[in-house]
Amino acid sequence: GAVVSQHPSRVICKSGTSVKIECRSLDFQATTMFWYRQFPKQSLMLMATSNEGSKATYEQGVEKDKFLINHASLTLSTLTVTSAHPEDSSFYICSARDYRPESYEQYFGPGTRLTVT
Amino acid sequence: QKEVEQNSGPLSVPEGAIASLNCTYSDRGSQSFFWYRQYSGKSPELIMFIYSNGDKEDGRFTAQLNKASQYVSLLIRDSQPSDSATYLCALRDTGFQKLVFGTGTRLLVSP
Numbered sequence: 001g002a003v004v005s006q007h008p009s010r011v012i013c014k015s016g017t018s019v020k021i022e023c024r025s026l027d028f029q030a031t032t033m034f035w036y037r038q039f040p041k042q043s044l045m046l047m048a049t050s051n052e053g054s055k056a057t058y059e060q061g062v063e064k065d066k067f068l069i070n071h072a073s074l075t076l077s078t079l080t081v082t083s084a085h086p087e088d089s090s091f092y093i094c095s096a097r098d099y100r101p102e103s104y105e106q107y108f109g110p111g112t113r114l115t116v117t
Numbered sequence: 118q119k120e121v122e123q124n125s126g127p128l129s130v131p132e133g134a135i136a137s138l139n140c141t142y143s144d145r146g147s148q149s150f151f152w153y154r155q156y157s158g159k160s161p162e163l164i165m166f167i168y169s170n171g172d173k174e175d176g177r178f179t180a181q182l183n184k185a186s187q188y189v190s191l192l193i194r195d196s197q198p199s200d201s202a203t204y205l206c207a208l209r210d211t212g213f214q215k216l217v218f219g220t221g222t223r224l225l226v227s228p
Contacts, residue, residue: 034215043205043220044161093160097214105151106216111160 002028002098006109013084013116021079021112023094029074030096034106035067038091050077084116120144121219123206129225136193138222140206143187149209150182150189151216156202164204165191196226 003026013019023033033050048069049057056069068080077096081088093111120143130136138152149168153161167173167180167189179192193200203221210217 032214044218046215049215091158095216105163105166107163108153108160 002026002096002100002107004030004094004096004107004109006094006112008112009110010113011115013114015085015116016083018080018082019084019114021081021092021094021114023077023079023096023109025075025096025098028096028098028100030077030098031074033071033077033094033096035069035077035079036093036095038093038111044093047079081114084114086116089114089116121206121208121217123204123219123222125220126223127225128222129227130196132196132198132226132228134196134226136196136200136224136226138191138193138204138206138224139188140190140219141188142206142208144208145184145187146211147208148211150180151207151209152178152180152189152191153205153207153218154200154202155205155221161205193224196224198226198228200224201226 005024007022031052035047036044037047038044046059047062050069050071052071052074058064071077091111091113095106095108097106122141151166152164154164155161165180167182170182170184173180177194181190203223205221206219207216
């Protein structure tokens with residue numbers, strides 16, 4: 001399957017600061033990437049769909065000004081949590097859709113655990 | 118709102134047994150279905166996808182799809198303790214291409 005990386009894997013930040021998370025497709029080009037959030041013992045919640053070269057599409061209830069998404073190239077999407085607060089502490093996971101015939105599905109990065117103190 | 122329903126479990130099976138995980142969905146127009154495995158603290162890993170009615174086998178895993186009854190299942194043969202994880206069922210929203218996930222079923226395989 002295709003490989004998706006995320007950086008950092010863990011981050012601790014103080015309340016009020018901003019944190020940037022990177023998502024990269026390593027062996028394929030991803031025109032579409034997805035950002036999810038997962039709280040303990042809960043399922044994945046889609047936050048937004050990121051399209052290369054255009055604005056992200058946010059799910060209902062997700063603040064676009066708080067969660068800034070940039071998909072500037074076919075292999076990189078970033079999520080910036082602005083003015084983070086303790087309630088933003090969560091497991092953030094990106095995924096990318098691989099359209100190559102041999103893979104042709106959606107693969108997840110390893111996730112970023114954010115803790116806001 | 119497209120929904121995917123799963124029993125949260127845990128489903129407990131002894132090592133070597135067949136584990137049967139089930140999922141139902143509400144959108145009759147859904148075409149693509151997926152099973153992901155998620156270990157605690159890790160991100161989901163794609164196990165199988167299935168698009169057509171019937172069975173699809175890959176090693177110890179078999180996905181079954183019945184569009185008329187709107188359910189999809191995953192069978193794990195010869196279950197191993199390393200199979201203990203949460204299994205997420207998902208379908209692709211044909212309109213927006215995003216995945217809609219169920220809440221997952223926790224599987225426990227005891228030695």
